[in-house]
Amino acid sequence: MQLISGSKILDLSEPKVMGILNVTPDSFSDGGRFSNIDNALKQAQKMLEQGASILDIGGESTRPGAIDVSEQQELDRVIPVIEQINQEFDCWISIDTSKANVMQAAVNAGADLINDVRALREDNALDVAVNANVPVCLMHMQGQPRSMQSAPEYENVIEEVKTFLLQRAEICINAGIKKENIILDLGFGFGKQLNDNYELLAATDQFVKLNYPILTGLSRKSMFGQLLNRDVTHRLAGSLAGALIALQQGSQIIRVHDVAETADVIKVLQTVNAFKK
Numbered sequence: 001m002q003l004i005s006g007s008k009i010l011d012l013s014e015p016k017v018m019g020i021l022n023v024t025p026d027s028f029s030d031g032g033r034f035s036n037i038d039n040a041l042k043q044a045q046k047m048l049e050q051g052a053s054i055l056d057i058g059g060e061s062t063r064p065g066a067i068d069v070s071e072q073q074e075l076d077r078v079i080p081v082i083e084q085i086n087q088e089f090d091c092w093i094s095i096d097t098s099k100a101n102v103m104q105a106a107v108n109a110g111a112d113l114i115n116d117v118r119a120l121r122e123d124n125a126l127d128v129a130v131n132a133n134v135p136v137c138l139m140h141m142q143g144q145p146r147s148m149q150s151a152p153e154y155e156n157v158i159e160e161v162k163t164f165l166l167q168r169a170e171i172c173i174n175a176g177i178k179k180e181n182i183i184l185d186l187g188f189g190f191g192k193q194l195n196d197n198y199e200l201l202a203a204t205d206q207f208v209k210l211n212y213p214i215l216t217g218l219s220r221k222s223m224f225g226q227l228l229n230r231d232v233t234h235r236l237a238g239s240l241a242g243a244l245i246a247l248q249q250g251s252q253i254i255r256v257h258d259v260a261e262t263a264d265v266i267k268v269l270q271t272v273n274a275f276k277k
Contacts (some may be wrong), residue, residue, distance in 0.1 A: 001013070001180070001207045002180070003135045003159050003180075003181060003183070003213070004135070004180070004181065005092070005112035005113060005134045005135055006133075006134075007164060007239070008092065010053065010054070010080055010137070012213055012253070013241070013257065013267050014161065014266075014270065015130060015247055015251070015252055015253070015254060015270075016053040016054060016122055016252065016253050016254075017028040017051055017052045017054070017253075017254055017256060017259055017262050017263055017266070018052065018053070018054040018055070018094065018253050018254065018256070019044075019047035019050075019052035019055050019056065019256065019257075019259045020052065020056050020058070020219065020255060020256060020257050020266045021040060021043055021044060021047070021050075021055050021057050021058070021081070022058045022061070023037075023040050023057065023058065023059055023077045023078060023081050023216075024058060024059055024060060024061050024066075024069075024077065028030065028245025029158070031169070035079055036102065037081055037084065040081045041058060041084055041085065041088065044081075044085050045088075045089065045265070046105070046202045046259075047259045048089055048091055050259040050263060051075060051089065051216060051258035051259055051260065051262075051263030051266075052091070052263075053092060053095065054076070054091065054092040054093070054094050054253070055085060055089075055091055055092070055093055055117055056094040056095075056096050057078050057081055057082055057085070057094065057095055057096060057106075057111070058078070058095075058096035058097070059073070059076075059077035059078035059096075059097065059102070060073075060074050060097065061231065062117050063215050063260070066164065070100060070259060071099050071101055074097065074099060074102050075101070075102055075151055075218055076096070076107055078095065078102065078163060079105055079106065079109050082095065082106055082109040082110050082111055083109045083110060085110070086109065087110075092112045092113060093106075093110055093111045093112050093113070094111065094112070094113040094114070094115045094137070095103075095107070095111040095113070095114055095115065095118075095257040096117075096135060097114070097115075097116065098118040098121075098122045098125060099125070100117050100122065100123060100124035100125045100127070100128040101124075101128075102117075102129045102224075103125060103129065103132065104132065107134055108126055109131040112135070113134055113135045114134060114135070114136045114137070115136075115137040115181075115183040115185075115215075115265065116129075116136065116137065116138065116139065117139045117141055117185075117187070118139075118141065119138040119139055119140070119141075119164075119165075120136065120138065120168070120171075120172065121168075126171070126175050126267065127174065127175075129172070129177060130172075130176040132175055132177050133197040133270075134181070135171045135181040135182070135183060136172065136181065136182060136183065137179065137184075137185050137215050137271075138165060138168045138169060138172065138183070138185065139157070139184075139185035139186075139187045139190065140161045140164050140165055140185070140186055140187035140190065140191075141187050141190035141191050142154075142192070143214040150231055152192055152193055152196065154196060156235035157192070157200060158199060158200065158201055158203045159252040161174070161186055161187070161200060161207075161219040162206070162207065162210070165186075165210075165212075166210065167186045169182050169184065169212065179212075182213075183212060183213045183215050183253065184207060184210065184212045184215070185215045185216070185217060186204070186207060186213055186214075186216070186256025187206040187219045188200065188201070188216070188217060188218050188221060188223060189218075189222060189223060189265045192223075194223055194226050194227065195220065196228075197221075198223065200242050201218070201242060201245055201246065203246075204216065204245070204246050204250065205249035205250055206253055208249060208250035208251065213252045213253060214246075214251045214252055214253070215251070215252070215253040215254075215255055216242075216243065216244060216246040216251040216253070216254050216255065217254075217256075218238055218239055218246070218256075219239050219241040219243075219255060219256040219257045219258065220232050220235045220257055220258075221235070221239075223238075223242075224239060226240030236261060239256065239257075239258065239262075240258075240261055240262065240265050243256065243265055243270070244265050245270065247266065247269055255268075257258055260270070
């Protein structure tokens with residue numbers, strides 16, 4: 001598998017690390033640390049040196065209970081950072097947004113990929129993504145960030161998430177997005193109870209069999225905090241265990257805060273797998 005964005009090609013025959021760069025004051029893990037453009041660029045360089053292939057730039061927190069920000073606020077946060085990263089580094093840039101105008105401005109500024117927790121369901125988002133002609137990541141979320149963890153319920157979480165993602169992918173393909181440029185994200189922590197998250201993680205291989213690249217975003221999430229009784233600063237071991245489980249089942253992109261440690265996990269796994277061939 002590979003993703004194509006303009007003249008760029010991202011080979012997914014080996015797993016790739018997507019580094020999280022939140023330029024927001026209120027993200028659940030690193031809120032405020034990289035809202036200054038100089039700090040954001042330093043962090044971008046650090047993650048690339050540690051092994052990230054993609055930098056995911058976000059200007060609006062989607063943690064449970066998050067407050068919506070205006071379109072202009074989001075633009076002011078992400079566009080200068082994307083422009084500078086595009087000028088200074090040779091990497092893939094992802095824009096983490098649900099707003100159509102932010103998507104368009106980000107692609108114009110140099111973004112190569114649209115990562116949308118709402119799966120292109122907001123006004124004009126699908127049209128912008130089609131015209132931008134870049135890869136898109138479609139995530140499952142039950143509800144909205146402000147209320148998604150209030151009381152999520154499923155009769156069969158695996159089948160319901162699978163059905164949603166396949167329906168969104170079909171809508172995107174019919175609208176003009178190439179199938180090979182669609183990535184699926186199971187949406188860990190987004191409208192999911194603790195057991196839902198682990199049931200989905202255990203079933204990652206079922207989603208890999210759908211023949212779309214799978215992005216797994218587990219980094220520092222509450223599913224580890226609740227299970228292990230760890231606050232957000234002590235969830236590295238759980239996050240790495242989750243990443244390894246997803247990788248062993250075929251997930252191609254791992255979205256993380258801790259790039260170096262995740263890159264180490266991938267290298268060890270690849271070395272072991274080489275002896276199995």
